[in-house]
Amino acid sequence: MDAPARAPASPGSAGVDRAPIEQFLIHEARLLDSRRFREWMGLFAEDGTYWVPAVPNQESPFDQASLFYDDRDLMRTRVERLEHPRIHVQTPPSRTAHLVGNVLVEEADEAKGEYVVGSTVIMVEYRDDAQRVFAGQQRHWLRRDGASFRIVQKRVDLINCDSAFEAMAVPI
Amino acid sequence: MRNGHADHIARLIEPGRVHRDVYTDPDVFELEMARIFGQAWLFVGHTSQVPQPGDYITTELGRQPVIMVRHRDGGVHVLLNRCTHRGAKVVNERKGNAPRLTCCYHGWSFDTDGRLASVPVPEGCAADFDKSDFSLGRAPRVGEYRGFVFASLAAKGPSLEDHIGPMKGNIDDLVDRAPDGALALDVGMHRYAYNGNWKLQVENVLDSYHVPFGHASTVNKQGVQFARREGDQKGAAVVETEKKQTAASWKDRKSYIAGNGHGWTSNTALDDGKRSSPAFDEYKRVLAEKVGAERAQQILTPRLHNSLIYPNMSIMGLNIHVRVIKPIAVDRTEVTIYPIRLVGAPAAMNFGNIRLLNVTHSAASFVQTDDLESFVRAQKGLRSHATDWVDISRGLGDEEPDRELNATRALATHEMVVRAQYKAWLGYMREAA
Numbered sequence: 001m002d003a004p005a006r007a008p009a010s011p012g013s014a015g016v017d018r019a020p021i022e023q024f025l026i027h028e029a030r031l032l033d034s035r036r037f038r039e040w041m042g043l044f045a046e047d048g049t050y051w052v053p054a055v056p057n058q059e060s061p062f063d064q065a066s067l068f069y070d071d072r073d074l075m076r077t078r079v080e081r082l083e084h085p086r087i088h089v090q091t092p093p094s095r096t097a098h099l100v101g102n103v104l105v106e107e108a109d110e111a112k113g114e115y116v117v118g119s120t121v122i123m124v125e126y127r128d129d130a131q132r133v134f135a136g137q138q139r140h141w142l143r144r145d146g147a148s149f150r151i152v153q154k155r156v157d158l159i160n161c162d163s164a165f166e167a168m169a170v171p172i
Numbered sequence: 173m174r175n176g177h178a179d180h181i182a183r184l185i186e187p188g189r190v191h192r193d194v195y196t197d198p199d200v201f202e203l204e205m206a207r208i209f210g211q212a213w214l215f216v217g218h219t220s221q222v223p224q225p226g227d228y229i230t231t232e233l234g235r236q237p238v239i240m241v242r243h244r245d246g247g248v249h250v251l252l253n254r255c256t257h258r259g260a261k262v263v264n265e266r267k268g269n270a271p272r273l274t275c276c277y278h279g280w281s282f283d284t285d286g287r288l289a290s291v292p293v294p295e296g297c298a299a300d301f302d303k304s305d306f307s308l309g310r311a312p313r314v315g316e317y318r319g320f321v322f323a324s325l326a327a328k329g330p331s332l333e334d335h336i337g338p339m340k341g342n343i344d345d346l347v348d349r350a351p352d353g354a355l356a357l358d359v360g361m362h363r364y365a366y367n368g369n370w371k372l373q374v375e376n377v378l379d380s381y382h383v384p385f386g387h388a389s390t391v392n393k394q395g396v397q398f399a400r401r402e403g404d405q406k407g408a409a410v411v412e413t414e415k416k417q418t419a420a421s422w423k424d425r426k427s428y429i430a431g432n433g434h435g436w437t438s439n440t441a442l443d444d445g446k447r448s449s450p451a452f453d454e455y456k457r458v459l460a461e462k463v464g465a466e467r468a469q470q471i472l473t474p475r476l477h478n479s480l481i482y483p484n485m486s487i488m489g490l491n492i493h494v495r496v497i498k499p500i501a502v503d504r505t506e507v508t509i510y511p512i513r514l515v516g517a518p519a520a521m522n523f524g525n526i527r528l529l530n531v532t533h534s535a536a537s538f539v540q541t542d543d544l545e546s547f548v549r550a551q552k553g554l555r556s557h558a559t560d561w562v563d564i565s566r567g568l569g570d571e572e573p574d575r576e577l578n579a580t581r582a583l584a585t586h587e588m589v590v591r592a593q594y595k596a597w598l599g600y601m602r603e604a605a
Contacts, residue, residue, distance in 0.1 A: 052536070054360055054361070054362065054534070055360060061527075062519070062523045062526070063359060063519070063522075063523070063526070064359045064360030064511075064526065065359060065360035065361060065362050065509075065511050065526060065529065065530060065534065066360075066530050066534070067362075067530070067534050067535060067536045068530065068534070068536050069527060069530050070531070074527075074531055077390075077398045077531070077538065078531070078538065080392070081389045081390060081538050084388065084389035086385075086388040086389055087388075087389035087542065088386065088389070088542045088545040088546065089541040089542050089544065089545040091545075162266075162363070163363065164363035164364055164365040164506045164507075164508075164535075165363070165364055165365065165535035165536070166364065166365055166366060166367075166535070166544065167364070167366070167535060167536075167540070167541040167544040167545060168535050168536040168541070169536075169541055
């Protein structure tokens with residue numbers, strides 16, 4: 001799914017019940033904070049992608065480097081590695097706390113069950129005597145799936161996306 | 173270290189070991205900045221990063237900020253990023269285009285060849301003020317090979333030709349993969365940093381010994397790593413699972429040295445006969461169309477894994493990229509990794525390379541992160557005074573000449589390449605700049 005340009009909330013999202021969507025984002029954050037990475041991966045559609053651009057306003061993951069651009073195959077490799085007993089960069093493991101707020105349903109197509117949801121994320125990570133903060137805007141392209149949703153794309157634009165990072169082992 | 177005397181420096185390096193001070197002593201680091209990064213040919217950037225007049229990138233040579241900029245006449249200049257008036261960094265963006273380079277402080281404005289073009293309120297200048305005395309400083313020597321721009325901050329020394337001579341073939345190996353015979357470093361970059369000495373990264377790029385252990389988490393239950401090249405269904409056999417040892421094919425890898433601290437490792441054994449995907453097959457077809465089927469076959473037959481152009485750059489032939497190592501402090505290093513766009517290759521092939529480099533070498537990748545953990549732990553462990561020595565003796569005495577390649581060869585799980593780096597290190601460090 002191509003990432004549409006950033007836009008303010010469209011009139012099309014008026015009247016959409018935000019509560020279940022917000023609940024879903026909180027559930028996702030909790031899975032990450034409790035290191036249930038396999039269940040987190042399960043939130044993504046089979047064609048779902050997880051994207052963390054490496055520059056502000058990055059137009060595409062296809063023509064330049066990204067911090068993360070995982071399809072389900074790469075995500076599976078990532079999760080298997082996070083579960084591996086000898087992942088040195090997670091010895092000891094990261095502890096994280098996500099805060100997701102400013103949730104706005106930007107676009108909604110109730111007939112198709114498709115939603116574009118913008119939010120602000122702050123993740124504090126502690127590992128091996130060091131604490132650091134990641135923060136930025138995130139956007140979820142969601143597809144209704146029964147009583148819940150599946151993520152078609154999750155994009156996280158970190159405010160410091162183009163800085164030199166120390167090793168990042170866990171998804172934002 | 174109390175002084176930079178040659179005999180003291182020489183005592184830090186022995187045939188199979190180096191003193192911990194080379195990683196931990198701030199005075200040694202200062203001397204490295206003067207004698208290695210102040211003298212050696214350093215990789216600056218690639219001409220494809222500044223295709224048009226006025227295009228620039230900013231980077232550092234050692235710790236010194238520089239601008240690589242293309243002038244109107246097409247020439248590429250490496251200028252010191254420091255206003256000749258009161259010293260402010262002139263260009264603050266990482267890349268961009270500007271007809272003039274203007275200092276934010278008092279507005280001194282420089283042409284893209286470094287000449288001072290104008291100063292505000294010129295009537296206040298001293299009577300004998302001559303703009304031509306206030307050009308931006310420049311790297312005294314700049315050279316280029318197939319778009320790779322190198323600079324030396326010393327006026328004298330071996331030519332670039334003499335310095336990288338033996339490594340030209342390694343650059344060719346990468347450039348020749350582009351159907352149009354040219355690379356472009358215009359598809360972004362990865363940047364990572366760690367609390368450790370710069371040489372930990374330099375040593376690591378040619379270290380095949382660490383892979384089965386350091387990267388255990390990238391290897392599946394069959395001992396095979398994930399696929400790292402477009403068209404591969406799986407990666408290299410790294411671990412022999414029954415005995416939980418390094419796989420035989422991995423142990424066969426070779427490393428090579430060719431003087432000046434440079435070196436490379438042989439290719440990772442993969443099933444190239446089975447390498448296939450729509451993107452790769454199309455790329456292969458385009459390449460063969462441009463250079464002929466036989467030459468394309470030669471180009472696509474892997475020879476190299478990592479190549480190190482000492483002291484600050486490496487090239488990877490497996491999942492292709494250029495890496496630049498930037499020392500910040502004795503215990504702090506930054507690294508930039510440029511994905512490569514093969515000019516003339518199908519967009520899908522270039523995307524395949526970019527996509528896989530994200531998971532091998534971004535700050536959030538599967539491979540690089542475990543290396544960073546090792547570098548950080550090495551720097552911490554080296555605080556110990558239990559012994560002053562770091563062992564680099566694997567395969568000492570087992571090196572052999574490779575006459576065909578005009579190089580010296582050893583098993584890649586040996587440490588010949590590290591010893592060669594310290595030989596070059598000592599060569600720079602013993603001589604006052």
